[in-house]
Amino acid sequence: MTPLPTGSATHPGTDIAAPRLAKKKFLHDAAEHVRDTGHRAFVRKALGGYYTTRDAQKARYRDYEQARDAASLAKWSAVNRLDELLPRFAENFTANGGQVHWARDAAEAREIVLGLLRGARAKAVIKSKCMTSEEIHLNQAMEADGYGVVESDLGEFIQQLRGEPPYHFVFPCMHVRRDEISDLFQKHLGSPPTSEPEELTMIARRHMRRLYVEADVGITGANFLVAETGQISITENEGNARLTAGLPRVHIAIAGIEKVVDRLDDLAVLLPMLATAGTGQPLTCYNTLYSGPRRAGECDGPEEMHVVLLDNRRTEILADPEQRDSLHCIRCGACLNVCPIFKNVGGFTYGTTYQGPIGSVITPHLRGLADWNHLSGASSLCGACTDACPVRIDIHHHLLHNRRNAARTAPGRFERLGHRLFVAAASRPWLFAAGGWWFRKSLGLLKALRPPLLKAWLATRDLPPAPPHSFRSQWRRR
Amino acid sequence: MSSTRMGDARETILARVREALRLPAPPPHLQSPALDPAPTGSLPVLPLEAARPWLPDGGDSPEESRRILGENLARLKAELHHVADAAAAAAFLADLARGRNWKRVATHGHPLVATAAATLACDTERVDAGPFDKDALEACDAGVTSCEVLVAQTGSVLVSSATCGGRALSVLPHVHVVVATADQVVPTLGDALHAVRERHAGRLPSMLSFITGPSRTGDIERILVLGAHGPKELIVLLVG
Numbered sequence: 269m270t271p272l273p274t275g276s277a278t279h280p281g282t283d284i285a286a287p288r289l290a291k292k293k294f295l296h297d298a299a300e301h302v303r304d305t306g307h308r309a310f311v312r313k314a315l316g317g318y319y320t321t322r323d324a325q326k327a328r329y330r331d332y333e334q335a336r337d338a339a340s341l342a343k344w345s346a347v348n349r350l351d352e353l354l355p356r357f358a359e360n361f362t363a364n365g366g367q368v369h370w371a372r373d374a375a376e377a378r379e380i381v382l383g384l385l386r387g388a389r390a391k392a393v394i395k396s397k398c399m400t401s402e403e404i405h406l407n408q409a410m411e412a413d414g415y416g417v418v419e420s421d422l423g424e425f426i427q428q429l430r431g432e433p434p435y436h437f438v439f440p441c442m443h444v445r446r447d448e449i450s451d452l453f454q455k456h457l458g459s460p461p462t463s464e465p466e467e468l469t470m471i472a473r474r475h476m477r478r479l480y481v482e483a484d485v486g487i488t489g490a491n492f493l494v495a496e497t498g499q500i501s502i503t504e505n506e507g508n509a510r511l512t513a514g515l516p517r518v519h520i521a522i523a524g525i526e527k528v529v530d531r532l533d534d535l536a537v538l539l540p541m542l543a544t545a546g547t548g549q550p551l552t553c554y555n556t557l558y559s560g561p562r563r564a565g566e567c568d569g570p571e572e573m574h575v576v577l578l579d580n581r582r583t584e585i586l587a588d589p590e591q592r593d594s595l596h597c598i599r600c601g602a603c604l605n606v607c608p609i610f611k612n613v614g615g616f617t618y619g620t621t622y623q624g625p626i627g628s629v630i631t632p633h634l635r636g637l638a639d640w641n642h643l644s645g646a647s648s649l650c651g652a653c654t655d656a657c658p659v660r661i662d663i664h665h666h667l668l669h670n671r672r673n674a675a676r677t678a679p680g681r682f683e684r685l686g687h688r689l690f691v692a693a694a695s696r697p698w699l700f701a702a703g704g705w706w707f708r709k710s711l712g713l714l715k716a717l718r719p720p721l722l723k724a725w726l727a728t729r730d731l732p733p734a735p736p737h738s739f740r741s742q743w744r745r746r
Numbered sequence: 747m748s749s750t751r752m753g754d755a756r757e758t759i760l761a762r763v764r765e766a767l768r769l770p771a772p773p774p775h776l777q778s779p780a781l782d783p784a785p786t787g788s789l790p791v792l793p794l795e796a797a798r799p800w801l802p803d804g805g806d807s808p809e810e811s812r813r814i815l816g817e818n819l820a821r822l823k824a825e826l827h828h829v830a831d832a833a834a835a836a837a838f839l840a841d842l843a844r845g846r847n848w849k850r851v852a853t854h855g856h857p858l859v860a861t862a863a864a865t866l867a868c869d870t871e872r873v874d875a876g877p878f879d880k881d882a883l884e885a886c887d888a889g890v891t892s893c894e895v896l897v898a899q900t901g902s903v904l905v906s907s908a909t910c911g912g913r914a915l916s917v918l919p920h921v922h923v924v925v926a927t928a929d930q931v932v933p934t935l936g937d938a939l940h941a942v943r944e945r946h947a948g949r950l951p952s953m954l955s956f957i958t959g960p961s962r963t964g965d966i967e968r969i970l971v972l973g974a975h976g977p978k979e980l981i982v983l984l985v986g
């Protein structure tokens with residue numbers, strides 16, 4: 269199997285090695301992206317159908333809002349009993365014949381997976397979509413150790429060939445045009461050019477089939493870990509995860525510790541909610557529960573199954589009761605699909621594994637508020653994310669909470685000065701009126717002078733003409 | 747990695763979790779009055795039964811469930827065919843194989859499947875009669891399986907590794923044909939989970955998979971394409 273390029277740490281869209289640069293990069297990329305109207309229109313169009321399909325499916329619920337309550341409660345009661353449910357999952361999964369591994373951080377998780385690959389004498393590894401593996405940069409580590417690894421999810425495969433991380437954690441290559449995909453497949457797979465999505469999909473399908481059969485290890489993520497029965501649940505549309513967990517000799521699943529749910533029954537609510545909010549489907553095409561390796565009497569399946577439980581600072585979020593509910597996230601992607609900021613700045617601008625509103629909430633926790641607080645500002649606070657969230661995470665308020673927390677630890681001197689001046693003026697009517705008069709008179713001058721403070725703002729916007737009279741005098745006259 | 751370090755990691759993570767949970771979280775923002783935590787001060791653990799009337803309908807009678815199943819399968823671009831009995835299922839399958847010019851069809855030992863495949867004129871490959879060749883299975887035109895249950899609410903077919911020919915049969919061949927009896931239709935996902943637990947009491951199969959329509963992707967410009975990595979077609983034969 270030819271080794272394929274993977275997202276490198278220096279690529280514009282990847283997690284940044286030097287986080288001090290994160291904010292600078294964000295501002296630069298956002299400005300660049302916003303100017304690219306063609307790209308914005310393309311992304312908007314790609315997401316355009318989402319609302320219609322989702323709303324049609326929502327209408328089939330007898331009470332969607334109450335179903336959201338049920339989903340929210342299922343996750344609330346699991347996350348708040350993680351101390352009890354996490355060991356229970358591990359115990360039951362072990363009793364089913366699986367092996368559990370605990371990873372405090374990304375490095376430990378990588379080391380565990382590499383150890384398992386060595387133990388299995390793996391030659392070829394196939395992967396299905398797994399955001400936690402993006403989080404821990406597993407592909408780079410595997411390649412550095414000489415393992416060939418292929419992403420089997422179509423979107424992830426395209427991104428792997430492009431050497432880019434996912435653009436959107438549910439729709440990894442939604443920003444790529446079909447002709448670019450055709451060129452990519454021509455170059456890497458030697459396929460004939462085509463502009464048909466169907467034909468392009470079939471090219472990837474044919475290419476991948478051999479690899480499933482040849483791979484000795486399959487790596488997947490997990491959407492839920494069921495404590496009661498010791499099963500993991502994987503949600504997917506393409507069937508690639510089924511093949512990844514079905515054909516190779518060893519199956520490794522990597523999951524964040526917050527994925528635990530209490531009972532199998534919880535999935536009867538969570539699975540349809542995930543599908544409806546994420547893509548507007550009644551249920552995603554394959555929802556599969558794995559309880560361990562192949563059992564006696566079964567005709568296929570892996571000989572070994574491993575689950576790697578990853579903390580990687582999730583416990584830091586858990587320790588913040590106010591924002592603990594951001595661990596309820598089932599990664600449906602709905603908040604990205606509806607976010608005006610996401611649609612304008614694009615997925616790569618965030619520079620994070622998890623993009624969009626929920627990424628902006630959790631990344632400062634996972635990677636440090638000092639360097640990632642600018643993401644809390646990447647919101648118009650319109651609340652579209654909170655409305656869309658199937659498990660009722662208070663997303664936009666958490667962005668506000670992060671702004672508040674950041675201001676507490678590192679108050680901005682200019683902001684403070686500005687507020688002081690405002691308070692001084694606002695509590696003295698004569699001063700307020702005088703300030704207003706001066707401002708109305710000098711607005712034209714300001715526009716002409718373009719002082720550095722206003723430059724960025726004026727670059728893409730126009731100042732309105734100043735009204736002849738103050739609001740207060742207009743009010744008095746009515 | 748040494749086992750002590752593993753043990754350390756487990757202990758460290760669980761200690762962090764316990765420490766983190768010492769401060770209670772505020773209750774979630776719920777809209778349903780039925781779930782108001784006020785009277786007891788603590789939130790109820792919601793039984794599935796309570797959520798059932800909010801989720802999509804699965805029908806109150808077997809007839810209604812079958813009707814909903816049919817509607818959902820049609821929306822999912824799966825085929826549903828009603829056949830009178832096992833012999834009719836076999837005739838249907840034989841016609842299908844002839845019409846599509848299938849060379850080789852994969853099956854397993856379930857009685858419904860065995861009867862349905864008995865009159866096939868083409869080659870057959872049984873996956874559960876000793877170790878099977880993955881390449882041979884990949885080359886099959888279709889895989890015929892039984893199922894645990896069919897779910898009206900979502901239009902899903904629930905297959906298991908224990909009773910439906912293992913893990914690969916329902917996903918590797920290009921067409922998936924499911925043979926089921928009409929009494930295998932259950933209203934909701936909750937009922938389906940209940941049924942498999944009853945059937946495999948205390949020993950769940952290593953894989954349970956809800957298959958909801960043929961394999962699909964929207965990864966290229968969000969345009970729907972069927973048959974991404976799994977079957978392009980899902981055909982359900984409902985007997986009786």
Ligand code: SF4
Nearest residue numbers: 597598600601603657
């Ligand atoms: S925060 Fe809510 S809407 Fe956003 S991905 Fe997570 S579950 Fe979906």
